[in-house]
Amino acid sequence: xxxxxxxxxxxxxxxxxxxxxxxxxxxxxxxxxxxxxxxxxxxxxxxxxxxxxxxxxxxxxxxxxxxxxxxxxxxxxxxxxxxxxxxxxxxxxxxxxxxxxxxxxxxxxxxxxxxxxxxxxxxxxxxxxxxxxxxxxxxxxxxxxxxxxxxxxxxxxxxxxxxxxxxxxxxxxxxxxxxxxxxxxxxxxxxxxxxxxxxxxxxxxxxxxxxxxxxxxxxxxxxxxxxxxxxxxxxxxxxxxxxxxxxxxxxxxxxxxxxxxxxxxxxxxxxxxxxxxxxxxxxxxxxxxxxxxxxxxxxxxxxxxxxxxxxxxxxxxxxxxxxxxxxxxxxxxxxxxxxxxxxxxxxxxxxxxxxxxxxxxxxxxxxxxxxxxxxxxxxxxxxxxxxxxxxxxxxxxxx
Amino acid sequence: xxxxxxxxxxxxxxxxxxxxxxxxxxxxxxxxxxxxxxxxxxxxxxxxxxxxxxxxxxxxxxxxxxxxxxxxxxxxxxxxxxxxxxxxxxxxxxxxxxxxxxxxxxxxxxxxxxxxxxxxxxxxxxxxxxxxxxxxxxxxxxxxxxxxxxxxxxxxxxxxxxxxxxxxxxxxxxxxxxxxxxxxxxxxxxxxxxxxxxxxxxxxxxxxxxxxxxxxxxxxxxxxxxxxxxxxxxxxxxxxxxxxxxxxxxxxxxxxxxxxxxxxxxxxxxxxxxxxxxxxxxxxxxxxxxxxxxxxxxxxxxxxxxxxxxxxxxxxxxxxxxxxxxxxxxxxxxxxxxxxxxxxxxxxxxxxxxxxxxxxxxxxxxxxxxxxxxxxxxxxxxxxxxxxxxxxxxxxxxx
Numbered sequence: 001x002x003x004x005x006x007x008x009x010x011x012x013x014x015x016x017x018x019x020x021x022x023x024x025x026x027x028x029x030x031x032x033x034x035x036x037x038x039x040x041x042x043x044x045x046x047x048x049x050x051x052x053x054x055x056x057x058x059x060x061x062x063x064x065x066x067x068x069x070x071x072x073x074x075x076x077x078x079x080x081x082x083x084x085x086x087x088x089x090x091x092x093x094x095x096x097x098x099x100x101x102x103x104x105x106x107x108x109x110x111x112x113x114x115x116x117x118x119x120x121x122x123x124x125x126x127x128x129x130x131x132x133x134x135x136x137x138x139x140x141x142x143x144x145x146x147x148x149x150x151x152x153x154x155x156x157x158x159x160x161x162x163x164x165x166x167x168x169x170x171x172x173x174x175x176x177x178x179x180x181x182x183x184x185x186x187x188x189x190x191x192x193x194x195x196x197x198x199x200x201x202x203x204x205x206x207x208x209x210x211x212x213x214x215x216x217x218x219x220x221x222x223x224x225x226x227x228x229x230x231x232x233x234x235x236x237x238x239x240x241x242x243x244x245x246x247x248x249x250x251x252x253x254x255x256x257x258x259x260x261x262x263x264x265x266x267x268x269x270x271x272x273x274x275x276x277x278x279x280x281x282x283x284x285x286x287x288x289x290x291x292x293x294x295x296x297x298x299x300x301x302x303x304x305x306x307x308x309x310x311x312x313x314x315x316x317x318x319x320x321x322x323x324x325x326x327x328x329x330x331x332x333x334x335x336x337x338x339x340x341x342x343x344x345x346x347x348x349x350x351x352x353x354x355x356x357x358x359x360x361x362x363x364x365x366x367x368x369x370x371x372x373x374x375x376x377x378x379x380x381x382x383x384x385x386x387x388x389x390x391x392x393x394x395x396x397x398x399x
Numbered sequence: 400x401x402x403x404x405x406x407x408x409x410x411x412x413x414x415x416x417x418x419x420x421x422x423x424x425x426x427x428x429x430x431x432x433x434x435x436x437x438x439x440x441x442x443x444x445x446x447x448x449x450x451x452x453x454x455x456x457x458x459x460x461x462x463x464x465x466x467x468x469x470x471x472x473x474x475x476x477x478x479x480x481x482x483x484x485x486x487x488x489x490x491x492x493x494x495x496x497x498x499x500x501x502x503x504x505x506x507x508x509x510x511x512x513x514x515x516x517x518x519x520x521x522x523x524x525x526x527x528x529x530x531x532x533x534x535x536x537x538x539x540x541x542x543x544x545x546x547x548x549x550x551x552x553x554x555x556x557x558x559x560x561x562x563x564x565x566x567x568x569x570x571x572x573x574x575x576x577x578x579x580x581x582x583x584x585x586x587x588x589x590x591x592x593x594x595x596x597x598x599x600x601x602x603x604x605x606x607x608x609x610x611x612x613x614x615x616x617x618x619x620x621x622x623x624x625x626x627x628x629x630x631x632x633x634x635x636x637x638x639x640x641x642x643x644x645x646x647x648x649x650x651x652x653x654x655x656x657x658x659x660x661x662x663x664x665x666x667x668x669x670x671x672x673x674x675x676x677x678x679x680x681x682x683x684x685x686x687x688x689x690x691x692x693x694x695x696x697x698x699x700x701x702x703x704x705x706x707x708x709x710x711x712x713x714x715x716x717x718x719x720x721x722x723x724x725x726x727x728x729x730x731x732x733x734x735x736x737x738x739x740x741x742x743x744x745x746x747x748x749x750x751x752x753x754x755x756x757x758x759x760x761x762x763x764x765x766x767x768x769x770x771x772x773x774x775x776x777x778x779x780x781x782x783x784x785x786x787x788x789x790x791x792x793x794x795x796x797x798x
Binding site: 005006007008009010012014016017019020025026027028029030031032033034035037038039040043066067068069070071073074098101102105106193195201202203223224225226227228244245246247248249250251252254255257258323329334 | 413415427430433438466468470497501600623643647650
C-alpha cells in the first residue's frame with residue numbers, strides 16, 4: 001500500500017469543486033465535537049445566519065443539508081411534490097432535466113418547457129404551460145452549470161404569483177458569485193452547493209424555504225418519500241428543539257462556517273463585481289484567440305463559461321494536457337453539449353486574474369499542438385487589458 | 400461577529416461521533432482536487448479496497464455514499480424495496496423502527512418482529528413471520544445504537560436462504576469495533592457510518608452489496624425513488640466508467656482514507672480485541688460502583704454501553720456536569736429508553752483505558768453530587784484491575 005497521499009496543487013477551473021481557501025481547510029481540521037454539544041449549537045446558529053445573509057433572505061428555515069448540491073435538489077423536490085401534483089419545470093440544460101426526473105420519481109405530474117442548451121427559458125412559454133397545467137411548483141435552474149446560462153428569475157415570480165405556485169430555484173452555480181435575492185425575487189425553495197462560488201469542499205447543500213413553502217410542507221397529506229431529507233424532521237434539529245434526526249457532518253459545517261465568513265468579509269457586492277470583472281477579462285481573452293463563447297453575451301454566467309470547441313480540435317487531448325502539463329482542470333461538455341464545449345469555472349477563490357491569464361497562456365499552447373493557430377499572446381494581452389482597466393485591486397466595485 | 404472558532408477538546412463517549420485521530424483531520428486538510436481527476440480516481444480505488452477489507456467482503460459494489468449513516472440506511476432500503484414488496488424487519492430499538500419507516504416510505508409491505516429494547520431478536524420469531532409474509536428482504540440492526548445490543552446475524556442467514564430473501568444489516572455501530580463478516584455471514588446489503596468505530600468525522604456511509612443484491616437491483620421494474628442514492632447510477636461513478644453522477648465529497652473521502660488505513664494498520668483482530676477488553680474493563684467499573692448495565696452480558700455491544708440510570712439520579716444534570724466539568728460527552732437514552740439509560744460509546748479512538756478510567760472517576764463525582772453513594776474509588780479500581788490484567792499494551796490479542 002502506498003503511504004502518504006499528496007494530491008497535486010490543481011487550479012480548479014472546472015464546473016466545481018473550485019479552489020478552497022486554506023482557512024476553510026484549517027477550519028475543517030479543528031477537533032470534532034458532538035452534534036448536540038452546546039458549542040456546536042452556537043456554531044449552527046452562526047452558520048444559519050451567514051447563509052441567510054448570502055441567500056439574502058430572512059427565512060427561518062435556512063440550513064446546510066447533509067449531502068452535496070444534488071441532495072439539495074432532491075430535498076427541494078421530494079418535500080414539495082406529492083403524488084399527482086402538477087409540477088412545471090423549465091429545461092434548458094442537464095440540471096433542468098434532472099429536476100424533471102426527480103419530480104417524476106416523486107410521482108409528480110411533470111410538464112416541461114424547453115429552451116435550447118445555451119439559451120434561457122422564455123417566460124411566455126412558462127406562462128402558457130402554467131395556464132394548462134396549473135402547477136403547484138414552478139422549478140427553474142438559475143445558473144445552468146451544463147450550459148453556462150444565467151436564467152433571470154424575476155419574470156417567473158409573476159407567473160408563480162398568478163398561479164399560486166411555489167417558485168423553486170437551483171442556485172448551485174450562482175450563490176456567492178452572482179446576486180441571488182431569495183426574498184425580493186419571491187423564491188420559495190432554493191438550494192445550492194458548497195463547492196462552487198462559496199469555495200468550500202463539496203459535501204453540503206445550503207438550503208432555504210419561505211414561510212409559504214413551509215405551509216405547503218406542513219399541509220402535505222403523505223409523508224416525504226425521503227426520510228433522510230425530510231425537512232419536517234431536519235428543521236427540528238436545526239430549529240429550537242435540536243431534536244436528533246441524523247448526525248450532522250460536523251467537520252464540513254466547520255468548513256462552511258469559514259467559507260461563508262470569507263464571503264461576508266469580502267462583501268456580496270464586491271464578490272459579485274469580482275466574478276463579473278474576471279468573467280469579462282476571460283471572455284476578452286477567449287475571443288481575442290479566435291474562439292467563441294457558446295452563450296450570447298447577455299445571458300452568460302460569470303461563474304461558468306462555456307467555450308465552443310473548434311471543430312479541428314480534440315476535446316479530450318486539450319483537457320488532458322491542461323491537467324498534466326499545467327495543473328489546470330477544466331470541464332468537458334455535459335449531455336448534448338458533450339464534445340462541443342469546454343466548461344471553464346471562475347468560481348469563488350478560483351476567480352482571480354492570475355488564474356485567467358495562466359489558463360489563456362496554457363490553452364494557447366495546447367491549441368497550437370493541435371494545429372489551431374491563434375495570434376501569439378493575443379488572449380493574455382486582451383484579458384490583461386480588460387482586467388487591468390476594470391479595477392486595480394480585485395474586489396473593488398465595478399462602475 | 401465572533402472571530403476564531405475554537406471547539407473544546409471533548410472526550411467523545413456518546414453514541415457518535417467518536418474522537419478522531421489527528422492524521423484523519425490532517426488528511427481532510429489536503430488540497431481539494433476534482434472528482435474526476437486521475438489522482439482522485441486512484442484514491443477512490445484505494446478507499447474501496449480498504450472498505451472491502453473492513454467489511455470482510457469481495458463485493459465489487461463497495462463504496463462510501465455521500466451522506467451520513469442514515470443516508471446509508473435510506474439507500475439500503477430505497478434501492479431494494481419496490482412498491483408492494485414484502486419487507487420483514489426486526490425491531491429491537493430505534494434504528495429498527497427507522498428501517499421499518501424507511502420501507503413504508505418506499506411503499507413496501509412491512510412486517511415487523513419485535514423484541515424488548517435491550518434484548519436481541521429471536522430468530523424463531525423472524526422465521527415464523529417469514530413463513531407468513533415470504534419477504535424479499537429481511538432487515539436487522541446488527542448493533543442497536545439505541546439499546547446497546549449486539550444482534551447475532553448468522554442464524555438469520557439461514558432464514559434468508561430458505562426464503563430466497565436478501566439479508567440487510569445495519570452495522571453503523573459495529574463496523575471497525577466488532578467483527579462484521581459480510582461474505583461469510585451471507586449479508587447482502589450492509590451499511591455503516593464513518594463517525595463510530597472507524598473514528599472519522601460524520602458525513603459518509605460505507606456501503607456494500609452482494610452480487611445477488613445487484614441482480615435484484617438490475618431487475619427492478621420501477622426506478623429507485625431516490626435519485627441521489629440510486630445505486631444503479633452511483634456505482635457507475637464508483638465503477639470503471641467513472642460517469643459523473645454527483646460531485647463526491649472530496650475532503651471527507653480523504654479523511655476516510657486515513658481512518659481506514661489506521662484501522663487496517665492496527666489489524667481488525669487487534670482492534671476488536673481492544674474494543675472487547677475496554678468494554679469489559681468499563682463494565683467492571685460500572686458494576687463496582689453499584690450501577691447496572693441495561694443489557695445482559697452475552698448480548699452487550701463493546702462499542703456502545705447502556706448503563707441503567709439509578710432512580711434517584713437526574714439524567715440531564717449528570718450529563719451536563721460531565722460535559723461542563725470534565726469535557727466528557729455521553730449520550731442520553733433514545734426513544735422508550737429516554738431517561739432510563741446513559742449511552743456510553745467506546746468506539747475507535749475513544750476506546751482507550753485512559754478515557755474509561757477518567758470517565759469512571761468523573762461519573763463518581765457527579766453521582767455523589769446527586770446523593771448517590773458509591774464506594775470510594777471502587778469504579779476506577781475495578782476497571783484498572785481488569786484493564787491491566789487483560790493486556791499490557793492496547794491492541795494485544797486477548798486470550
